[in-house]
Amino acid sequence: MKTYRKEIWFDTPHRRDFINITSQVEQCLAESGVKEGLCLVNAMHITASVFINDDESGLHHDFEVWLEKLAPEKPYSQYRHNNSREGCCAGEDNADAHLKRTIMGREVVVAITKGKLDFGPWEQIFYGEFDGRRKKRVLVKIIGE
Amino acid sequence: MKTYRKEIWFDTPHRRDFINITSQVEQCLAESGVKEGLCLVNAMHITASVFINDDESGLHHDFEVWLEKLAPEKPYSQYRHNNSREGCCAGEDNADAHLKRTIMGREVVVAITKGKLDFGPWEQIFYGEFDGRRKKRVLVKIIGE
Amino acid sequence: MKTYRKEIWFDTPHRRDFINITSQVEQCLAESGVKEGLCLVNAMHITASVFINDDESGLHHDFEVWLEKLAPEKPYSQYRHNNSREGCCAGEDNADAHLKRTIMGREVVVAITKGKLDFGPWEQIFYGEFDGRRKKRVLVKIIGE
Numbered sequence: 001m002k003t004y005r006k007e008i009w010f011d012t013p014h015r016r017d018f019i020n021i022t023s024q025v026e027q028c029l030a031e032s033g034v035k036e037g038l039c040l041v042n043a044m045h046i047t048a049s050v051f052i053n054d055d056e057s058g059l060h061h062d063f064e065v066w067l068e069k070l071a072p073e074k075p076y077s078q079y080r081h082n083n084s085r086e087g088c089c090a091g092e093d094n095a096d097a098h099l100k101r102t103i104m105g106r107e108v109v110v111a112i113t114k115g116k117l118d119f120g121p122w123e124q125i126f127y128g129e130f131d132g133r134r135k136k137r138v139l140v141k142i143i144g145e
Numbered sequence: 146m147k148t149y150r151k152e153i154w155f156d157t158p159h160r161r162d163f164i165n166i167t168s169q170v171e172q173c174l175a176e177s178g179v180k181e182g183l184c185l186v187n188a189m190h191i192t193a194s195v196f197i198n199d200d201e202s203g204l205h206h207d208f209e210v211w212l213e214k215l216a217p218e219k220p221y222s223q224y225r226h227n228n229s230r231e232g233c234c235a236g237e238d239n240a241d242a243h244l245k246r247t248i249m250g251r252e253v254v255v256a257i258t259k260g261k262l263d264f265g266p267w268e269q270i271f272y273g274e275f276d277g278r279r280k281k282r283v284l285v286k287i288i289g290e
Numbered sequence: 291m292k293t294y295r296k297e298i299w300f301d302t303p304h305r306r307d308f309i310n311i312t313s314q315v316e317q318c319l320a321e322s323g324v325k326e327g328l329c330l331v332n333a334m335h336i337t338a339s340v341f342i343n344d345d346e347s348g349l350h351h352d353f354e355v356w357l358e359k360l361a362p363e364k365p366y367s368q369y370r371h372n373n374s375r376e377g378c379c380a381g382e383d384n385a386d387a388h389l390k391r392t393i394m395g396r397e398v399v400v401a402i403t404k405g406k407l408d409f410g411p412w413e414q415i416f417y418g419e420f421d422g423r424r425k426k427r428v429l430v431k432i433i434g435e
Contacts, residue, residue: 001146001291001326001327001434001435003326003327003434003435005401005403005408036146036148036288037146037148037288038183038185038286038288038328040328040399040401042399042400042401043410044409044410044411044413045410045411045412046342046343046344046410046412046413051247051251052191052251053191053243053247054191054226054243056226056229057229058224058225058226058227058228058229058240059224059225059226059229059240059243061225061226062224062225062226062240062243062244063244063247066216066244070215070360071356079348079349079352080348080349080351080352081344081346081348081349081351081352082348083348084346084347084348084349095348095349095352098343098344098349098352099352099353099356102341102343102353102393102394102395103247103248103393104247105247105250105251105395106341106342106395106398107398107399108251108252109185109187109252109254109399110187111150111185111187111284111286113150113286118150118284118286119189120188120189120190120191120282120284121189121190122190122191123189123191137410139401139408139410141328141401141403141408143288143326143327143328143433143434144146144148144288145146145148146291181291181293181433182291182293182433183328183330183431183433196392196396197336197396198336198388198392199336199371199388201371201374202374203369203370203371203372203373203374203385204369204370204371204374204385204388206370206371207369207370207371207385207388207389208389208392211361211389215360248392248393249392250392250395250396253396253397254330254332254397254399255332256295256330256332256429256431258295258431263295263429263431264334265333265334265335265336265427265429266334266335267335267336268334268336288433289291289293289433290291290293
């Protein structure tokens, strides 16, 4: 069995962003030499997401509006996480980012067949950032042969 | 390591539908000959879902009502995706289907133990269609030994 | 290829609860002897969740409030699942638990690297119970070498 691991780093200029990382994952797959197996791609941070959907800017706008409706950023005071004084969370304002990432998902698992990501016609992998303007990363782990 | 791949095709008569595919996935597992490993089942289309829940018609009705509340189909004009004129999306009316599938999830990963899907008492695998009346498919990928 | 399987059991005193199971999964990984591979952790019940997020009590309170807003427990009569008279579901009151678990997710897949769960700085694995006060369980399945 072969295994492969790589981190992909981000530092988005905005609080929220969607970034197509399909070609970077394909490059990982090429480097791995795996022809048949599984590819896990997950956010390593709990206010970010990895998901599969369409690379269409209108849809990404719809996601932004929809997530703000389901889990609004403001007022910050509506979330106890933002008012907590314990440990990591003193002075946080990112409770909504934890909720938005929960909707969008932490990870995807993609089949590898004949050395390719085994995708349907419109499937693309995205990094979803919900609390950006800092360095964060995604893990790519591949197993197979 | 053994690997196995199969596509399961659908052409649902309605825009939205839930279809129990557990027995089809079990048949894939039997064909694979894998006794210990992992089974990935994912929608290959971005307006459909694969998820695990109960095979109970009342619950499926509740899912339909709930998803319409969280991500209503109409009015179509509320979504920019439906009004986009670029690429794949000219004249689309399925933005809600992308959102509904996000709630329900793209994929499940199921453990394989002693040649069986390693399920709790009520777990069943469903295909969730949110933009049907066309040919679409699910991928089953199995790895193990 | 090595494989490993274990069930972790719960019997929560409340209807809803979040329990950090990271150390239990780490113990499974140590027992498995796997150094490189994938670890699947999934709820075996369809009214419970396994998810990754922050171990912060303010955030957990926010999750509780948010899930009640998106999928309220009461009135029970709003859900057809609760009024069904077929099979498993006669007299159920847990339709909301099926919906809440859908938001939070059934499973996580975690990379294993150098014998450790390959986590970002704040990632912790939680069991999310939405219909407790009974014995329920989580499956840990590890494959790799």
